[in-house]
Amino acid sequence: MYKKEISKAVINRLPRYYRYLGDLLEKDVVRISSKELSEKMKVTASQIRQDLNNFGGFGQQGYGYNVEYLHSEIGKILGLDTKYNMIIIGAGNLGQALANYVDFERRGFYVKALFDVSPKLIGQEVRGNIIKSADELEDYIKNNKVDIVAITVPKAKAPQLAADLVKWGIKGIWNFAPTDLNLPKDVTVENVHLAESLMKLSYRLSGKDDMRD
Amino acid sequence: MYKKEISKAVINRLPRYYRYLGDLLEKDVVRISSKELSEKMKVTASQIRQDLNNFGGFGQQGYGYNVEYLHSEIGKILGLDTKYNMIIIGAGNLGQALANYVDFERRGFYVKALFDVSPKLIGQEVRGNIIKSADELEDYIKNNKVDIVAITVPKAKAPQLAADLVKWGIKGIWNFAPTDLNLPKDVTVENVHLAESLMKLSYRLSGKDDMRD
DNA sequence: TAGATTGTTAATCGATTAACAATC
DNA sequence: TAGATTGTTAATCGATTAACAATC
Numbered sequence: 001m002y003k004k005e006i007s008k009a010v011i012n013r014l015p016r017y018y019r020y021l022g023d024l025l026e027k028d029v030v031r032i033s034s035k036e037l038s039e040k041m042k043v044t045a046s047q048i049r050q051d052l053n054n055f056g057g058f059g060q061q062g063y064g065y066n067v068e069y070l071h072s073e074i075g076k077i078l079g080l081d082t083k084y085n086m087i088i089i090g091a092g093n094l095g096q097a098l099a100n101y102v103d104f105e106r107r108g109f110y111v112k113a114l115f116d117v118s119p120k121l122i123g124q125e126v127r128g129n130i131i132k133s134a135d136e137l138e139d140y141i142k143n144n145k146v147d148i149v150a151i152t153v154p155k156a157k158a159p160q161l162a163a164d165l166v167k168w169g170i171k172g173i174w175n176f177a178p179t180d181l182n183l184p185k186d187v188t189v190e191n192v193h194l195a196e197s198l199m200k201l202s203y204r205l206s207g208k209d210d211m212r213d
Numbered sequence: 214m215y216k217k218e219i220s221k222a223v224i225n226r227l228p229r230y231y232r233y234l235g236d237l238l239e240k241d242v243v244r245i246s247s248k249e250l251s252e253k254m255k256v257t258a259s260q261i262r263q264d265l266n267n268f269g270g271f272g273q274q275g276y277g278y279n280v281e282y283l284h285s286e287i288g289k290i291l292g293l294d295t296k297y298n299m300i301i302i303g304a305g306n307l308g309q310a311l312a313n314y315v316d317f318e319r320r321g322f323y324v325k326a327l328f329d330v331s332p333k334l335i336g337q338e339v340r341g342n343i344i345k346s347a348d349e350l351e352d353y354i355k356n357n358k359v360d361i362v363a364i365t366v367p368k369a370k371a372p373q374l375a376a377d378l379v380k381w382g383i384k385g386i387w388n389f390a391p392t393d394l395n396l397p398k399d400v401t402v403e404n405v406h407l408a409e410s411l412m413k414l415s416y417r418l419s420g421k422d423d424m425r426d
Numbered sequence: 427t428a429g430a431t432t433g434t435t436a437a438t439c440g441a442t443t444a445a446c447a448a449t450c
Numbered sequence: 451t452a453g454a455t456t457g458t459t460a461a462t463c464g465a466t467t468a469a470c471a472a473t474c
Binding site: 015019078103104147171195197198199203 | 225228229231232295297307310313316320361385401403405412414418
Binding site: 009010045047050 | 440441442443444445448449450
């Protein structure tokens with residue numbers, strides 16, 4: 001069977017569709033047309049229909065889309081019907097912030113452990129998890145199912161840590177360290193580069209540009 | 214004078230160039246060709262040259278680019294030669310994590326105050342800043358130069374807060390709340406949607422795809 | 427000078443938008 | 451049935467890559 005290659009641009013938009021549909025669902029909206037949704041989201045209706053049709057026909061001519069059904073289908077596409085075990089390495093403020101983010105759990109991402117090297121942090125409790133010593137990391141990974149590792153350690157430590165994680169079998173990394181991790185292509189890395197986000201804001205504020213997106 | 218419109222794709226890449234050049238600078242690399250840089254960054258040399266030439270000719274034929282000069286020029290393009298006063302609204306873990314991120318200061322982003330509604334947090338110190346009551350926010354903004362407001366409050370509170378901020382004259386918002394803020398177009402909003410980032414990771418892990426980027 | 431590498435134009439590729447036939 | 455709106459093809463637009471003349 002031929003596997004359609006979905007473009008990155010489309011995938012990047014899916015979570016946003018999911019969010020808007022979730023909001024509509026909360027407001028008990030039953031159906032929505034691509035045109036109405038396009039006005040809310042400030043994209044073209046055409047783009048919405050094209051995007052969705054990469055995955056299948058979720059709508060109905062003359063009617064539009066059933067909000068609950070579409071929300072659920074996009075959730076499945078995004079893998080939100082799966083439970084993921086996540087651990088966090090680096091239990092500073094950012095690591096703790098992630099551990100405290102309840103919404104992740106609602107989407108199927110369960111924080112199972114936090115690790116740190118700092119004796120000050122080891123032993124502290126964060127949302128029911130005792131922060132463990134980084135020395136226990138290898139053992140932990142080898143004895144537990146870990147789907148996602150969030151890396152919130154300093155830049156200098158991240159590449160070696162990532163290499164070790166891969167060696168121990170980790171396939172999914174959520175990287176907050178301000179560096180690129182060059183890992184085998186069967187390992188999925190999603191980067192969150194806060195400093196770069198702030199620089200983009202700076203660029204636009206400094207007025208070399210009058211972007212509208 | 215005609216103002217060239219720089220595409221969003223280009224701007225999104227600038228901070229990454231800046232980071233790689235900064236790393237080279239730390240290693241005392243003096244010059245680099247687009248070809249060498251392209252190999253490190255895993256992009257095409259052509260793209261690098263095209264991107265840079267949106268802003269001017271920073272290189273020299275037969276030589277390449279001077280690392281220090283190019284780093285500095287990209288910094289200027291990104292507005293990193295400007296000092297920004299930033300305040301953080303929502304002093305939970307995420308807000309505190311941002312306040313503690315030293316690197317921001319190095320780039321010219323100074324955290325001047327944190328605000329929260331929680332009596333537990335108000336009065337606490339974070340990196341030399343006493344967390345203030347959100348009641349003082351309007352006064353603070355009216356009496357101080359505030360260039361950037363980082364919003365780390367719950368989703369439900371974010372839209373009203375953003376509307377107030379705009380009313381009080383704020384032009385730059387770094388939004389961490391999982392919602393879109395619909396603000397006048399002279400207000401610049403940069404979003405960091407962590408949940409959406411995690412969903413993208415989930416999509417790729419759930420294997421509907423074998424992306425190579 | 428010869429060699430290297432940029433700056434820039436032209437060609438290609440991919441993504442977005444428009445249009446409309448299919449169909450609920 | 452008539453009206454609405456999708457699914458999908460075709461047209462357009464923009465971004466990336468290739469190629470090469472300019473030039474250090």
